[in-house]
Amino acid sequence: MTAREMETVVLAGNPNVGKTTLFNALTGKTGKVANVAGATVDLKTGETFTPHGQKLRIVDLPGCLSLNGEAPDQQLARRALLGELEELGKPDLALCVLDASNLERNLMLALEVIEAGLPVIVVLNMIDVAEASGIRLDPVVLSEELGVPIVPVQANKQHGIVELKQAIRHPLPPASGAPWASAEHPVEARQQLALELCELAARRPDSHQSTLSDKLDAQLIHPVLGWVYLIAIMFAVFWSIFSFAAIPMGWVEAGQGWLEGLVAGAMPEGDFRDLIISGIIGGVGSVVVFLPQILILFFFIGLLESSGYMARAAFMMDGLMSKVGLSGKAFLPLLSSYACAIPGIMATRSIDSAKERLTTIFVAPWMSCTARLPVYFLLIPMLLGGSEGGLTQALVLLAIYVFGTLSAFVVARVLRGRLGEDAQPRHFTLELPPYRAPQWGYVFRHLADRGWSFLRKAGTVIMGISIVLWALSTYPKSDSDDPAEMLQHSLMGRISSTVEPVVRPLGFDGRTGTAVLTSFAAREVFNASMFQLFRVEEIEEDETASRDRLRQRLAEETWEDGTAMFRPLTVISLLIFYIYALQCLPTSAVTARESGSWKWAAGQFVFMTGVAALGSLLVYQVGSLLGF
């Protein structure tokens, strides 16, 4: 059956009303993401069957407070409902999902949806929450007043789904009229009607009692105490990333070693085996070890979001962020960027102001992402001597994080000033949802999403680069048996002598320069390249020991005049480069998509890489002059 013959049902609703949950309940999670030309927001579509076995297409529209706005998600929802999207055609029915515990607000959207002129069924979700807060719902009255069928459900427990499926079978209800839409001020008219309807059909007990949320808020967003909590929570989050992650990271490494052993045992010696072991398993493995850290950070972010704390953190941060021209809403995207800039940039969608959003996207990659960690872990001990671990090294790492973040804020401030005000000034508003126990389903669903997209990147981009790198350093082959000569003869060796004059002023030799060059599509590749270029065998099963060996090797390297090649100054110059350079192809792609322009992504790349190179140059040259 083609998409055209199947009838289309769209799901509309405010954010956080349980639309996704309902979508999953209806489609049994068969949903897939459909791209709409020219839209930055994705549409999810899936299929469901009515009790009579008729197949229906279900489309999940982006959640929005109103259809009449310029935000991309609002435009998309509006166009979809009006049948202006070619990909969808005109929908046959709209399911308007409302949060029954908050009808005053939700009904506004329902009225707008009814105005679109489609047959509408209103789904009252979260009836358990409404009941718990003492609201007396009267769906029959509401249905009579609105002239559309109403189905109460509790999507997360699948209550009412059968009734809903029964309601969407033929004949579909006729489109209802919208007399209020012809009023002189339709917005006020809608508002007024929504309030009247609530008076009739969703009576609240006399509210405003002090709830648990009030008591928590008295602490958590207290002007002084609130900061103590915020800092403590952030500290705990980052501390767990660095301490707990070591355990699962060990597993990944062990798994990698086991896999390499397996391949080594099963395949005859030769180029192909070499490709699999050091090219693919080694290259991809050096990236996948960071999966635990990313997952832990996103686990906490999910936890904080679903418990309602994230909104408070954004509220607390608003004052601080406004100093650099951003608002509290930029906090979550920037925090996520510490794990990975890609989800961070995607999270900027919740920022209302277009210019603030662009600014946030622009600076997000300077929040030190986990992909930089392997590079830092390799370099920091060289700065201080000794092996990995210890308080001083932790402090240097912290300083690097702070340095990147502060630089990002400076740029944000300048950029925001240059971009100027939005055409329509946007003022800060933020809903502070009631605190609730974390929704584990939500937390783990997001976690799985993030983990999967990270692995996909490792399996595609990183694997591709690893293979290319391996080939570059293997071919063309020389007759010599000496690995040093073999490498020099290979393409990589030749590139290395070509780049040497360019990177020399930054304090790098050709090999380090080549390693930097190879890490432009994904910065974590740097380590793998260094191992290959300085011909240090990685030790299976133990990343730390391998890095130790590489460091020893690097410490022995000298320039032609016999001075040490990796002086502290060189290491600092390298660190500066990695703090600033935008070496992540997927990030550039996401920036281009989310900002809607390749120019923005290109500008970001050129700017960040330029700052990185200039920074390194300056540090190395001035440092050398001063005799370091």
Next chain:
Amino acid sequence: MAHVSAAELETDSLQTLAQATVGCDFRIRFLEGPACEQLRRLGFCETLRVRKLSHGRNLICTVCGTRMALSRELAQQVKGTPLTAA
């Protein structure tokens, strides 16, 4: 549409939500300023009761059972009367 009781009228001193006292209930009379649309969409509209919970750069209030933080500029565009003395 808005029926105002005599008791409420007695405290009839129009002020903005930004000026209202913390802990006070406040009835919105009208919205005035460039951001009316944005406010309405958030649920701030005529005749509604709002409880102001805190002052500050961004003040916090509950409207329709939802807790909202909003900037002072926005709060200055909400005009109304206090309902109970703080």
